[in-house]
Structure formats: C-alpha cells, structure tokens
Amino acid sequence: MASRPTPDQVHWLTGQFCEDSKEVTYQRSITSRVQFEACLSLIVAACIFGMFSISDYSLLGLTKEYYLLVAMRCVVVVLCLSLALIIYRWGGYADSAWLHALPLWVLATGIILIVPLRPDSLSTQTTAVVVATMAFYLLIPNLLKVVTLASLYLSAGFIVSAVLFADITPMTTLRIALLLIMANAVGFFALLRLESLQRKQFSLLHEERHQNCKLLKEIAHRKSLETQLRTLAERDALTGLNNRGHFIKLATALLHRSQHENMPFSLFMIDVDHFKKINDTWGHSHGDWVLTKIAEVCSQSLRPMDVIGRFGGEEFVMALPNTGPEDAQMVAEQLKKQVAELPLKEGMSELCLSITIGIAVAHNEKTTLESLIKQADQMLYVGKRDGRNKVVMFQI
Numbered sequence: 001m002a003s004r005p006t007p008d009q010v011h012w013l014t015g016q017f018c019e020d021s022k023e024v025t026y027q028r029s030i031t032s033r034v035q036f037e038a039c040l041s042l043i044v045a046a047c048i049f050g051m052f053s054i055s056d057y058s059l060l061g062l063t064k065e066y067y068l069l070v071a072m073r074c075v076v077v078v079l080c081l082s083l084a085l086i087i088y089r090w091g092g093y094a095d096s097a098w099l100h101a102l103p104l105w106v107l108a109t110g111i112i113l114i115v116p117l118r119p120d121s122l123s124t125q126t127t128a129v130v131v132a133t134m135a136f137y138l139l140i141p142n143l144l145k146v147v148t149l150a151s152l153y154l155s156a157g158f159i160v161s162a163v164l165f166a167d168i169t170p171m172t173t174l175r176i177a178l179l180l181i182m183a184n185a186v187g188f189f190a191l192l193r194l195e196s197l198q199r200k201q202f203s204l205l206h207e208e209r210h211q212n213c214k215l216l217k218e219i220a221h222r223k224s225l226e227t228q229l230r231t232l233a234e235r236d237a238l239t240g241l242n243n244r245g246h247f248i249k250l251a252t253a254l255l256h257r258s259q260h261e262n263m264p265f266s267l268f269m270i271d272v273d274h275f276k277k278i279n280d281t282w283g284h285s286h287g288d289w290v291l292t293k294i295a296e297v298c299s300q301s302l303r304p305m306d307v308i309g310r311f312g313g314e315e316f317v318m319a320l321p322n323t324g325p326e327d328a329q330m331v332a333e334q335l336k337k338q339v340a341e342l343p344l345k346e347g348m349s350e351l352c353l354s355i356t357i358g359i360a361v362a363h364n365e366k367t368t369l370e371s372l373i374k375q376a377d378q379m380l381y382v383g384k385r386d387g388r389n390k391v392v393m394f395q396i
Helices: 020-029 032-052 053-060 063-089 097-117 117-139 146-164 170-234 243-258 275-282 284-300 325-340 369-385
Strands: 265-272 305-311 317-320 355-362 391-395
Touching: 020 032, 032 053, 032 063, 032 097, 053 063, 063 097, 097 117, 097 146, 117 146, 146 170, 170 243, 243 265, 243 305, 243 317, 243 355, 243 369, 265 275, 265 284, 265 325, 265 369, 275 284, 284 305, 284 317, 284 325, 305 325, 305 355, 317 325, 317 369, 325 355, 325 391, 355 369, 369 391
Parallel strands: 355 391
Antiparallel strands: 265 317, 265 355, 305 317
16 A cells, blocks of 8 residues: 655655645745746846847848748747736746746747748757757746646757758757757756755755744743742742742842832731631631732732732731831821721621731841841731731831
C-alpha cells in the first residue's frame, strides 16, 4: 500500500507540494513578488521583441513582409504590456494561473510567425528560440507545467514553421530538434530544482514560524504560571491582600524611604471586633465574608503609595508613608466609620460590625518596622481592653 504524502512533500515531476492546500498557501504567499517580477520581465521581453524590428528593416527594407513583421511585433508588444499590467494588478498563481500562461503563448506565437516572414534568417531565429526557451523557464516567473507546455509549443511550432517555410533538410531539422530538446531539458530541470528548493525553503520558514509561535505561547504560559506562583507567594488567598511576609518587605522599603526623606510614617494594626463570636454564631463562611468585605473597605481607602496586608486571622496591617499623626487619626476614624456602615448579609442583622485600630507614627530615623508593629499592636490591645471600636495612637 502506497504511503500517503506528507504536507511538506514536493512532487518529483512538477516541483509543487503534493498537498493542494499547502501549494495554494505557498502560491498566495509569493503573489506580490511574482506579480512584480512577471510584470518587469514581460516589459523587458516586449521591448526586446519590438526592438528587433530594426534588424527586420536592415534585412527586408520597406517591403510587404517588413510591414507585416512590424504589425505582428506591435500586436505582441501591446498584448504583453497589457497582460503585464493586468498581472501586476490582479494576477496570482493561486487564482489565475492561466493569466500567467497567456504572455508565454503570445510571445511563442510571435516568434513562430517570424519564420515565414524571414525564412532566410533561420539560423538567427534558432538562436532566438533557444534564448526564448531559457527565458521562459528561468526569467519569466511561472509554474513549471505552464512553462513546459508553452516551451514545447514554441519548439514544435518553430520546427514545423521552419520545415514549411524555410525549406530545410531533414538533417538540419534533426539538429534544430536536438538543440531545442536540450534547451527544454536544461530549462525544465533547472526550474524543477528551483521550484523544489523554493518550496522546501518555504516549508522550513513555515515550520520555524510555527515553532516560534509555540515557543511564544510556552513563554507566555510560563510567565502566567510565574505570575500565579508569585501571587500565591505574595497574596493572601482569602482577601487578596499582601500576606504577612510580602507586606513586611514592602513596608520596610517604604519606611526607609520616608526616613531618608525625613517624612512621617504611620502604621495601623486593625482587628475585627468579636470575630470569634461571628464564626461561632453564623459560621466560618460568614466570617470569611466579613473579612473580605473589610479588606475591600481598607483597600479602597488606600492611596497608591500605601500598602496593606493581612497579618493573620482577623488582623490587618496598613503602612501609610508621608502621613503624620493628625492625618493618620483622620484616616483611621473614617475607616472605622466605613466598616460600621457595611451592609450585612441576610440573617446577620443582629451583628454590630466594628473594628479596633492601633496606630504607631514614626519620626525617628532609627525606628524599625518591627518596633512600629509592636507599638501599634500594643495600642490595638489598649483599644480592645477599653471596649473595642476604638482608634488608639502611639507616637515614637
């Protein structure tokens, strides 16, 4: 049983991809380049074909044959230039291969028609046919099968025209036929190799791009995982706030900056009043809800420069750089008020939600974050001892 060709496999005879969809993709990828090169090569070929009217005049003079040759050359030139414009604007291998074939057949027909009008210049015409055949294969971009058919038409038509109008001997006919067969063979295998190499290069580039896309996706996936791991390492799973370790890292940097700039620095320790009773009365799910809502209120009250974290259990900690005692007191009172005004879940109407806040304000350059946390924690317990729902401040 014959094995199925792979998508990147190139046909040994046509130089095209065995898979039609891959061949169409390749042809469309080179459309703009082919349109430009085909247009340019056809303009050059038309100009060269037209310029030979000068040699026609030197050989024929102002005869009937000369005028017929000039008329034929003008028709070929106009057709080639028109087709060049059409190909440049709309032509592409994938959608209109026939359009790329027309100029070859027009040029081939024009070359063949020269023989009956100038039979005495057969040797020159033979050279021109060989050059035209190589140009068909290598200079005018086209599909191999299209070029092969046009070149065979040119060769066969030239030989027939030479036999009919140039009165050549069988031996001369054989020599011309062998010369044209050799030209077609060289041109065919040269273009076949070129077509195969171009498609293999396209496959390699396509595979490289595919691998690059996979690599970029893998990098993006790894970055996403790194972000998730960093979030897990730095964030509290329930509230989304900074965890204790990450808060200390950020707050320490803020404290050092405030001390360097000789600016005040405030730290809040916040405790949810009677939190154990909330868990015991309404359950841990309601207790978690209370913590998340208080975390939201605290986060919304922050400035971009402030930092908040969950210190543990029902305790939160906030670092407020460039914040003196009066401002810290005002922020804490406002925060306590906002928590007290939080709408509660259904069935928790009996709960009077409140928090107690202990504040420590640092002015001394030698103050450490650890000492601030300790002082704010002491103030927190003073507030809880005095009946909770308090804001208590300690200044260093």
